[in-house]
Amino acid sequence: xxxxxxxxxxxxxIALIAAVVILSTISEKIWGGKPETLPEPTQLSISEExxxxxxxxxxxxxxxxxxxxxxxxQKSDLQKSVSEYGTDDQIKFLVIKKLALVAEHxxxxxxxxxxxxxxxxxxxxxxxxxxRKQKVSPSRRKITLLFSxxxxxxxxxxxxxxxxxxxxxxxxxxxxxxIFPPRMIALTVFLLIVFLANKYICSWGCQVGVLQDVIxxxxxxxxxKAILGNQIKLPFVITNSVxxxxxxxxxxxxxxxxxxxxxxxxxxxxxxPLHLGITGGGFxxxxxxxxxxxxxxxxxxxxxxxxxxxxxxxxxxxxVSVAYETCIACRKCESACPSTVMxxxxxxxxxxxxxxxxxxxxxxxxxxxxxxxxxxxxxLPPVGHFDKSAN
Numbered sequence: 001x002x003x004x005x006x007x008x009x010x011x012x013x014i015a016l017i018a019a020v021v022i023l024s025t026i027s028e029k030i031w032g033g034k035p036e037t038l039p040e041p042t043q044l045s046i047s048e049e050x051x052x053x054x055x056x057x058x059x060x061x062x063x064x065x066x067x068x069x070x071x072x073x074q075k076s077d078l079q080k081s082v083s084e085y086g087t088d089d090q091i092k093f094l095v096i097k098k099l100a101l102v103a104e105h106x107x108x109x110x111x112x113x114x115x116x117x118x119x120x121x122x123x124x125x126x127x128x129x130x131x132r133k134q135k136v137s138p139s140r141r142k143i144t145l146l147f148s149x150x151x152x153x154x155x156x157x158x159x160x161x162x163x164x165x166x167x168x169x170x171x172x173x174x175x176x177x178x179i180f181p182p183r184m185i186a187l188t189v190f191l192l193i194v195f196l197a198n199k200y201i202c203s204w205g206c207q208v209g210v211l212q213d214v215i216x217x218x219x220x221x222x223x224x225k226a227i228l229g230n231q232i233k234l235p236f237v238i239t240n241s242v243x244x245x246x247x248x249x250x251x252x253x254x255x256x257x258x259x260x261x262x263x264x265x266x267x268x269x270x271x272x273p274l275h276l277g278i279t280g281g282g283f284x285x286x287x288x289x290x291x292x293x294x295x296x297x298x299x300x301x302x303x304x305x306x307x308x309x310x311x312x313x314x315x316x317x318x319x320v321s322v323a324y325e326t327c328i329a330c331r332k333c334e335s336a337c338p339s340t341v342m343x344x345x346x347x348x349x350x351x352x353x354x355x356x357x358x359x360x361x362x363x364x365x366x367x368x369x370x371x372x373x374x375x376x377x378x379x380l381p382p383v384g385h386f387d388k389s390a391n
Contacts, residue, residue: 004227005227013218013219020149020154044091046082047082048082051078051080052077063075069094070085100175100178123205124204136361136364141217141359144204145217162202163305165183165187174255175254198358199357202299202309204358209296209298213359215291216338219292219293224336228292235340240354246302247304249261250262264279265283265284266280313356318375320372323376324382326369328367329386333361334362336365342362347381
């Protein structure tokens with residue numbers, strides 16, 4: 001049995017998933033505290049003859065809650081008729097919206113959230129400074145991805161996550177018409193990272209993204225060749241079409257029926273495995289097995305933030321570019337890239353450029369150091385550049 005044998009790959013894969021599940025279970029128990037799921041929208045009892053006080057008593061709402069919901073100024077306002085604040089439907093909407101925001105706030109572990117964002121800023125900043133100009137060996141890449149899996153996933157858990165900022169925002173607005181400001185701030189921060197440094201938050205900081213990535217790398221030797229079976233590159237026109245269609249479906253279901261269709265098989269629950277049912281566990285297991293052969297399948301096929309981040313990525317300040325004046329058209333970068341993105345960047349054939357996860361493989365295999373991760377503007381290859389026989 002050699003170091004890069006299929007049996008070794010399978011063994012490492014099983015050991016990794018077992019470690020994630022066991023350690024995440026322990027970590028979740030240590031954190032304890034608040035649940036990370038929201039209650040279903042409240043069914044309210046209301047009639048025109050009710051006062052606000054009656055309305056509160058009928059629906060289990062305290063006076064302070066009524067004061068906040070209806071912006072009451074004094075205690076005597078509790079005797080006002082509930083009909084003064086709108087129709088039954090308007091009042092129900094107002095109350096459900098406010099209760100949804102309260103529930104959102106109460107289900108968050110704010111201490112963990114603050115720690116996690118501090119970790120994101122420090123770790124991602126360190127990785128950016130370390131890797132932006134230095135080569136990244138396959139072993140160093142795996143170690144870094146494992147470290148991110150440990151910190152952002154196992155230790156700090158499933159929530160918050162880049163995906164959650166989009167998924168939960170859509171679901172909350174669809175079910176209650178509410179917008180949770182802290183989530184919008186988090187989404188803005190994540191998209192700002194994308195704007196400044198490509199999809200760096202997905203590349204090295206997303207719990208599920210880095211886990212999929214390290215699994216994919218486990219099935220590669222030092223020459224970026226598959227050890228077990230074949231690693232395939234799905235056409236971007238297919239993956240992005242599926243991703244767009246899935247987000248449209250998710251949004252429609254959230255608004256029409258108030259259902260979060262991702263929740264039952266949310267892959268982020270790998271970091272809170274006690275919440276994974278049989279269906280969810282089966283899906284996540286299949287997704288992780290698929291990650292051995294397809295680069296980041298959840299990111300490319302289903303992730304709502306993946307789609308939003310890909311759009312913002314188009315105007316990212318720092319990105320992969322090619323210096324064609326030194327490029328010898330060997331296409332080693334295109335071959336080693338885990339997806340079809342380097343082919344699109346290299347040839348610039350007017351097709352949409354897929355998600356780039358700044359893994360640096362393209363740059364590391366380039367024999368002439370013509371691949372850069374910088375603010376350099378992408379240029380078009382000279383006519384006939386790839387007609388060279390340098391390879």
